[in-house]
Amino acid sequence: MSIDATPPGWAEALLRASLTPGDSDSVSGDLLEQYRESVRPARGRRRADLWYVTQVLGFVWRSARLWAALFAVAFLARTALDWLVPPADFHARANVSTLLGAGIVLLAAFRAASRSGSFAAGPVIGLATAAIAAPIELAGAMTLLAGWHDPITMAAIRSSGGLAEVLTLPLLMLLPGIVLGSIGGILGAAVNRLRSA
Amino acid sequence: MAEILGSFEQAVLLAILRLREGAYGRAILNEVQERMERDVAAGAVHATLVRLERKGLITSSLGPGTPVRGGRARRFYRLEPAGLRALNEARAAVDVLWRGLEWPLKGYA
Numbered sequence: 309m310s311i312d313a314t315p316p317g318w319a320e321a322l323l324r325a326s327l328t329p330g331d332s333d334s335v336s337g338d339l340l341e342q343y344r345e346s347v348r349p350a351r352g353r354r355r356a357d358l359w360y361v362t363q364v365l366g367f368v369w370r371s372a373r374l375w376a377a378l379f380a381v382a383f384l385a386r387t388a389l390d391w392l393v394p395p396a397d398f399h400a401r402a403n404v405s406t407l408l409g410a411g412i413v414l415l416a417a418f419r420a421a422s423r424s425g426s427f428a429a430g431p432v433i434g435l436a437t438a439a440i441a442a443p444i445e446l447a448g449a450m451t452l453l454a455g456w457h458d459p460i461t462m463a464a465i466r467s468s469g470g471l472a473e474v475l476t477l478p479l480l481m482l483l484p485g486i487v488l489g490s491i492g493g494i495l496g497a498a499v500n501r502l503r504s505a
Numbered sequence: 506m507a508e509i510l511g512s513f514e515q516a517v518l519l520a521i522l523r524l525r526e527g528a529y530g531r532a533i534l535n536e537v538q539e540r541m542e543r544d545v546a547a548g549a550v551h552a553t554l555v556r557l558e559r560k561g562l563i564t565s566s567l568g569p570g571t572p573v574r575g576g577r578a579r580r581f582y583r584l585e586p587a588g589l590r591a592l593n594e595a596r597a598a599v600d601v602l603w604r605g606l607e608w609p610l611k612g613y614a
Contacts, residue, residue: 311573335551337570337577338530342547344573346535366548 313348315340315360325429326367326420339363368436375416375433376440382408383441383478384448390468391452391461398468409481410488413437417492418499425500430493431486438485442478449474510595516541517553518592521563521582529568529579530554554582562588 323339324332339360348356386405395401416437417430453471465471510518520536521528534550557563563582570576 331551331555331580333570333577334530334567334580335547337574337579338534339547340577341531341571341574342534363547366546367551370548370552 311344313344313353313356315343316357319357319361319364321428322432323364323367325424325426325432326364326371328423329425332424335367368432369440371420372416372433372436372440375412375437376444379409379412379437380441380444380448382412383445384452387445387449387474388452391456391464394464394467410484413485413488414492414495417489418496421493421496422499422503423496425497425504427490427493427497430491430496431489434485434487434489434492435482437489438478438481442481445478446475509598510591513549514553514557515592515595517550517557518562518584518588521584521588522592526581528582533582557588558582560587561585562591 320336320340323336327335343356343360347359351359382405386401389401390398413434417434420429420433421427423429465474516537517533520533520540524532524536530547530551533554534545534547537550538545554563554565558565563584565580565582567578568581570578
């Protein structure tokens with residue numbers, strides 16, 4: 309047993325950002341105890357660090373997965389409507405769906421930061437929401453394309469921004485996820501401080 | 506009849522029952538892993554504990570930390586009467602399903 313062994317500091321910060329203040333100490337203490345007493349002596353430093361990071365990502369996944377599902381559904385609903393019920397003007401629909409997507413990320417980040425009291429929870433959950441949603445969105449778009457690729461739908465896809473936009477947008481959303489998450493994080497942490505004052 | 510517990514919820518509640526005074530996060534995780542004979546994510550156990558506490562099946566309180574935990578508090582869990590009742594109902598529901606059959610099953614397929 310190595311009582312001085314420490315897991316990666318950034319991963320511990322990430323873990324604390326995903327937890328409520330009431331659970332932060334006890335859960336991070338549980339993981340540290342397991343790391344020092346069982347995992348590190350049995351697996352060595354690198355594999356023990358990997359174990360720790362995997363456990364932390366599990367906590368982040370659980371915090372962000374519902375928001376990510378909502379975000380992906382909003383994206384796919386807009387894609388399906390654009391392709392199957394194309395409007396004369398795409399701008400109004402694009403504005404509504406952009407606001408909806410931004411609202412979901414902001415709300416996820418705000419909730420995480422207001423519960424944990426940590427600003428960092430905002431960008432972490434914002435990025436995680438966009439990152440978890442991306443493969444769902446890509447798989448959904450490909451499924452839609454597999455089902456509907458007749459000339460009328462292909463023309464609607466071209467008018468709505470093209471296939472390239474649909475396939476790259478989920479990845480491009482990672483950066484806005486961090487930015488919007490940071491805004492939500494600032495607001496959430498501020499509300500948490502006001503509540504505890 | 507009340508909502509039947511999922512198998513993972515039962516595993517966590519039974520771990521708390523077995524560990525008694527020593528039922529805190531890491532001990533529960535290890536007990537569940539041992540009984541289920543597989544690796545279990547700490548986050549899955551934590552999420553289940555939060556859910557069970559919200560349902561009123563368990564309660565928790567903080568205890569002192571130890572040097573190996575960096576002095577961080579341990580959260581100890583206790584089974585409530587509602588938790589015991591839920592476990593009994595879950596067991597009874599499985600027993601009803603198996604009534605009249607011999608275990609291990611032979612010659613049915």
